[in-house]
Amino acid sequence: MSSRSSRRLPYLLTLPTLVLLLAALGYPVAWQLVTSLRRYGLMQQFGAPAPWVGVDNYVALVTDPSLWTVVVRSVVFCVVTALVSVVVGGLIALLMDAVPRWARLVLQVCLLVAWAMPIVAAMTVWVWLVDWRRGVLNWLLVEVGVESAYGHNWLAQPTSFFVIASAIVVWMSVPFIALSVYAGLTQLSPDVLEAAQLDGAGWFRRLRHIVLPLVAPVISIVLLLQLIWDLRVFTQIKILQDAGSVASETDLLGTYVYRLGTGTGDFGTASAVSVLMLVLTIALSWYYVRSLMAQES
Numbered sequence: 001m002s003s004r005s006s007r008r009l010p011y012l013l014t015l016p017t018l019v020l021l022l023a024a025l026g027y028p029v030a031w032q033l034v035t036s037l038r039r040y041g042l043m044q045q046f047g048a049p050a051p052w053v054g055v056d057n058y059v060a061l062v063t064d065p066s067l068w069t070v071v072v073r074s075v076v077f078c079v080v081t082a083l084v085s086v087v088v089g090g091l092i093a094l095l096m097d098a099v100p101r102w103a104r105l106v107l108q109v110c111l112l113v114a115w116a117m118p119i120v121a122a123m124t125v126w127v128w129l130v131d132w133r134r135g136v137l138n139w140l141l142v143e144v145g146v147e148s149a150y151g152h153n154w155l156a157q158p159t160s161f162f163v164i165a166s167a168i169v170v171w172m173s174v175p176f177i178a179l180s181v182y183a184g185l186t187q188l189s190p191d192v193l194e195a196a197q198l199d200g201a202g203w204f205r206r207l208r209h210i211v212l213p214l215v216a217p218v219i220s221i222v223l224l225l226q227l228i229w230d231l232r233v234f235t236q237i238k239i240l241q242d243a244g245s246v247a248s249e250t251d252l253l254g255t256y257v258y259r260l261g262t263g264t265g266d267f268g269t270a271s272a273v274s275v276l277m278l279v280l281t282i283a284l285s286w287y288y289v290r291s292l293m294a295q296e297s
Contacts, residue, residue, distance in 0.1 A: 036271035078230035089177025115175035184218035224288040
């Protein structure tokens with residue numbers, strides 16, 4: 001085999017996989033782009049072709065103040081929940097690295113059980129906990145003397161709604177982050193940490209100057225993934241909305257797209273919002289992608 005053929009062989013072997021990936025990922029994106037340039041209404045639900053309107057859907061979105069409210073709300077929500085998830089998950093990873101083996105196994109099993117629980121099943125429990133009629137949260141508050149908590153609907157106000165939603169998202173995200181960061185901690189050389197300790201470095205200085213820089217690539221990856229996942233969160237918000245909140249005041253981008261598409265049949269505008277979500281995802285993750293590429297180089 002010639003040297004030129006041997007250089008081409010890896011590309012030829014990966015070509016089928018690349019074609020499948022482009023077909024699986026490229027077709028939905030292309031369909032969304034085309035749909036976002038058409039107008040859908042009542043007639044299209046009865047089979048009428050959707051007229052081509054160009055960028056009219058995007059112009060309507062840009063001039064709609066309610067969209068920007070949802071965008072700001074979604075970005076703040078995803079950034080806050082992602083940062084809190086990484087901090088809590090990192091602390092649990094440090095705890096697993098410090099405790100004895102039996103305690104570490106108990107923590108890992110608990111994390112895996114929480115992570116493996118289906119979202120709908122977990123949300124059923126959470127909705128029961130915060131239910132305003134028979135929820136455990138209100139019952140506990142009344143038992144400790146907070147009489148105003150009796151019959152209080154925590155999902156009716158946007159502030160308390162998003163506090164509960166953030167707690168749920170963090171609870172569901174921490175197991176993946178904790179186990180990932182702990183896997184990175186197990187790769188640290190004990191000799192380096194022992195040498196730093198002999199040189200007089202305390203626990204905090206070892207954490208700041210040795211541990212965190214060495215596990216920074218792992219933290220960057222999980223933070224990037226968490227930002228992407230939290231920006232497009234849907235199931236948790238939708239179930240909480242159905243349990244007793246005002247959708248227009250608690251919509252994030254995922255539920256906003258659902259309400260536009262499935263709720264009103266405006267698939268053109270819903271597709272335009274989906275394209276906007278893709279742009280926002282790329283914008284939020286671009287810095288971390290560049291950092292990862294620089295580390296690889």
